[in-house]
Amino acid sequence: MSSATLASLYPQHIDTLLARSAEALQRGGFDHLLIPSGTLHYQAFDDRDYPYAVNPQFKAWLPLTRAPGSWLLISPGQRPKLLFLQPHDYWHVVPDAPSGYWVEHFDILTIRTADEALMHLPQDLASCAIVGEPHSALGDCTPNNPAAVVHYLEYHRAFKTAYEIEMMRQANRIGVRAHRAAERAFRAGASEFGIHLAYCQAAGQDANDLPYGNIVALNEHGAVLHYTDRDRVPPKPVRSFLIDAGASFGGYASDITRTYSAAEDEFAAMIRAVDAAQLELCDRVRAGTDYAHIHLQAHLLLAGVLREFGVLNVSPEDALASGVSSAFFPHGIGHGIGLQVHDVAGFAESDSGGRIAKPDGHPYLRLTRTLAPGMVVTIEPGIYFIDMLLDEVKAKGLGDAVDWSRVDAFKPFGGIRIEDDVVCTEDVPINLTREAFAA
Template sequence: MSAATPENPALAGLYPQHLETLQARAAEALQRGGFDHLLVPSGTLHYQFFDDRDYPYAVNPQFKAWLPVTRAPGSWLVITPGIKPKLVFLQPHDYWHVVPAMPSGYWVEHFDIAIIRTAEEAAQHLPKDAARCAILGEPQSAIAGYAPNNPQPVVAYLEYHRAFKTPYEIAMMREASRIGVRAHRAAERAFRAGSSEFGIHLAYCQAAGQDANDLPYGNIVCLNEHAAVLHYTDRDRLPPKQSRSFLIDAGASFGGYASDITRTYSAQADEFAAMIDAVDAAQLTMCDAVRAGTDYRQVHLDAHLALAAILKDFGVITVSPEAAVQTGVSGAFFPHGIGHGIGLQVHDVAGFAESDRGGSIARPDGHPYLRLTRVLQPGMVVTIEPGIYFIDMLLDELKQKGLADAVDWARVDAFKPYGGIRIEDDVVCTAAVPLNLTREAFAA
């Protein structure tokens, strides 16, 4: 989404309260850091070493938290408590590239907007005493006299509270989920029609109306054994001789917010399809655990037990689910975390934050890849993504640890050609029952 944002009555009605919340957070963060102003550069283009080609531009998340502008490098926000926020918007004279459109949409009336033609001109519109400014951004965003300082008390406070989404943000994420689900349906159709991984990827992008630079992360499109590579992004150009299974982990963006959705399919109504159904049912139970006051670490640990029970039911392991978890056998089949926070970033910040002043909440022992350890509270949005995989490296480690007898290797061999299973939804913690944005979009 560029600076021009389509009118949306629902978002227009929710945006003022969102802005008020951000202004209150900024005022408290500045007070804690001893600053008078918050300056947020949008970020700049980065160029490849020994080349004149730029990397894909990514907007500063601290910038897009305030307004749905994601393609305006060289711009700045000026936030001063008690004063209308200012957008210093870079609209260069350029005939080599498309110039960012003039700001428009439901949000513009809430900002004083100054148009500049060069990045250096921004300094004319920033507070005169840079020492009184908390400047949040990357080093490359610096202009004469104004270099990002990213003061810890300010960053810690703002990032911690970003976990609590406003109703406006939930609406933005709902739209990102709607787009993502539309594209997931197109991807499944392409799989059923016999497309290659690359062809499925293109079908997804076409249906989403987003290319690789628009999507919140690189699409993971896996046929057959490739699903055993957690972040598989190679995308074969030709279809396999036989498509047995399909795992797709792909999201969509809307106004700077992300969705993150994973689905797994079997080509036939076979035993692997039954295992997918079992994981899907268990995943729904895990989603229901996204309740206020629940420790997210416990959701992760409970997921291990539930997935071990599925492995036991399908004859893959020979020990009890409890023994599988205790000995680490379950971790060989489910080697990642149950999920993470999501919002302006796919893996949202402050997942381990102990408080808005800093500190860290440790992961459970033996679970190094969990990305969120906080206690869930209303407004938090998390992913729930259990998985079962058949990964040679991890299975070989079980044998090396003397745990081979805990596994029926013939059953492993039967499932290995399918790669693995992952089911992922984006779930909002509320004061009552959870709101599953992904299932809501699939049901529409």
């Protein structure tokens, strides 16, 4: 992807954000939208700062992810203004002056101290919707995060512009490149920590750049959904490898998961079966589809895989109705993704607020909205062999639904998860992750 492509798509992106902001301000009764980029936070009783994280509302407008102390001023009918903090400093690297395809769309004023921004912000702060974290307060300019404004902006962030989809496409390309390096490291016998380093090297990103902490799990560790300990020595023998890791590009995230078996065995066959189910679920990312329905369909498909491999003694329908399927697939089918790896407003009933409830018995689903063109979601079905959840099946008197000898056979492999980032369109969905793997 060239900068010319982004330059051609960016004007429409800015026009969309300006229109959304004007409507949000009207609903809230404000004249201006102020968005701080965020500030550094210092650890308690120490002089060390936490890793800086840019305000998502800020990076929605421009691909600046390392500009703490900067501000955006959005006033309907005017060009957006960027107050860019470029301090005089010899202790730290000073941010480069803004450049690139986006700068011509902003009035940019460079400031040298954070307090200098106050001279260029509206004097009547009561007329401003200030959207950011409390730490971004500057004098009397304190984020008020008015509900009417935030609800509207976050709800519509689900509908990605063509520019945003290109940004996410590039994040997937980086992530896939790193996933390939991680698989090579796994095949070569590396430890979890070694695989993680190979991933970061291939992505060109470390913990401060990645959209979330890498999950790199060998053998039974694949049954810990958010496993991040990363042993320094590989187990003996190595049976399986689950990696859930993404990448960032210009403030946008990818979220990709793959699972591998060390041998061509029954677990490898189960991985292929889950992969086939995952592709079927990806194809259901269609306009007008209730995302929660995809989640329930995932339970049926995964229970079918478990029955095919002799783990379940009951039908997929009975496994779903009794809750047995949740012992093997305990998380949601996915979530919205974009500026944040778990994008906001997943339960929003409308752009005025309200909440769409999760299906009963499925507390970990992160998205309940009806899909529409422009939405980007993850599809991540999984099968795991988790002692705590399997013990609950027995405690509920549902043990006869499971062939425990088959559970014992698969438990040393931990689990399986396959995850792609998928764009809902007017027609066939676009699978950004499979597209990158095919390149």
